[in-house]
Amino acid sequence: MNSSFSKIVLITGASSGIGQATARRLAADGHHVVLGARRVDRLAALVAELQAAGHSAEYQELDVTDVDSVRGFVEAAHARHGRVDVLVNNAGVMPLSTVDALRIDEWNQMIDVNLRGTLHGVAAVLPLMRARREGHIVNIASTAAYRVDPTAAVYCATKYAVRALSEGLRQENQDVRITVVSPGYTQSELADHGGDPQVRAAVRAAAEQLAIPAAAVADGIGYAIAQPRNVDVNELVVRPTAQN
Numbered sequence: 001m002n003s004s005f006s007k008i009v010l011i012t013g014a015s016s017g018i019g020q021a022t023a024r025r026l027a028a029d030g031h032h033v034v035l036g037a038r039r040v041d042r043l044a045a046l047v048a049e050l051q052a053a054g055h056s057a058e059y060q061e062l063d064v065t066d067v068d069s070v071r072g073f074v075e076a077a078h079a080r081h082g083r084v085d086v087l088v089n090n091a092g093v094m095p096l097s098t099v100d101a102l103r104i105d106e107w108n109q110m111i112d113v114n115l116r117g118t119l120h121g122v123a124a125v126l127p128l129m130r131a132r133r134e135g136h137i138v139n140i141a142s143t144a145a146y147r148v149d150p151t152a153a154v155y156c157a158t159k160y161a162v163r164a165l166s167e168g169l170r171q172e173n174q175d176v177r178i179t180v181v182s183p184g185y186t187q188s189e190l191a192d193h194g195g196d197p198q199v200r201a202a203v204r205a206a207a208e209q210l211a212i213p214a215a216a217v218a219d220g221i222g223y224a225i226a227q228p229r230n231v232d233v234n235e236l237v238v239r240p241t242a243q244n
């Protein structure tokens with residue numbers, strides 16, 4: 001079974017960081033990438049870059065917290081190409097703080113983007129993939145899906161949940177491949193938005209010391225996608241060698 005043919009790959013959160021690097025890697029592998037995020041100016045620039053390099057790419061505005069937006073993103077790609085081979089549920093936010101700070105809006109944002117957004121993606125593609133008895137869902141979790149640290153309780157809760165969801169999905173589906181990719185410190189914009197400013201500064205300092213390029217995570221995603229359809233890479237943890 002050869003699965004190295006060009007696939008239709010949808011990537012959420014493709015406007016920066018790991019999603020952007022994944023778009024570059026998968027487009028270079030010969031896949032057609034469909035990029036989603038809210039900052040469409042970034043997506044347009046990335047699609048232009050990929051097309052100029054001879055690759056195949058398109059984009060659509062996407063807010064993963066809105067189930068209709070996610071459904072529209074998937075349905076438009078499905079209508080254009082007749083199939084969706086892979087969904088990379090990558091969009092995420094990480095505004096960190098201790099629980100006693102009660103930054104409830106930010107808790108809800110993490111639940112809405114990291115967990116509900118992933119569920120919205122699953123809901124949009126799973127019926128299509130089950131009908132074809134083929135497909136691949138790649139959920140981006142984190143090393144925070146394996147270990148809890150202070151200031152990250154809610155973020156970890158969302159990432160543990162993504163991992164649990166993925167394991168349940170895997171057990172329920174014999175034809176659809178399910179992969180969880182869990183990065184450690186990775187160069188991106190993740191620590192640039194929200195959360196306690198002191199925590200944000202500490203995370204950025206640690207990231208400056210340790211972080212691996214987003215392309216290192218994208219390579220793991222590319223590896224999982226390139227496997228034959230009867231081989232499901234279930235979990236990949238990709239972190240800096242020096243991360244404890």
Ligand SMILES: NC(=O)c1ccc[n+]([C@@H]2O[C@H](COP(=O)([O-])OP(=O)(O)OC[C@H]3O[C@@H](n4cnc5c(N)ncnc54)[C@H](OP(=O)(O)O)[C@@H]3O)[C@@H](O)[C@H]2O)c1
Pocket residue numbers: 012013014015016017018019036037038039040062063064065090091092093094113140141142143144182183184185186187188189190191
């Ligand atoms: N960097 C790390 O150290 C690290 C470690 C472990 C796990 N991760 C995970 O990796 C994934 C990617 O993050 P990153 O590190 O690459 O951070 P990033 O550079 O901040 O990228 C996050 C992406 O998510 C998108 N996004 C946020 N809210 C969205 C929404 N409501 N709808 C659609 N897209 C949305 C952003 O696009 P717009 O703002 O344009 O919508 C952006 O493209 C996340 O799930 C994150 O939790 C990262």
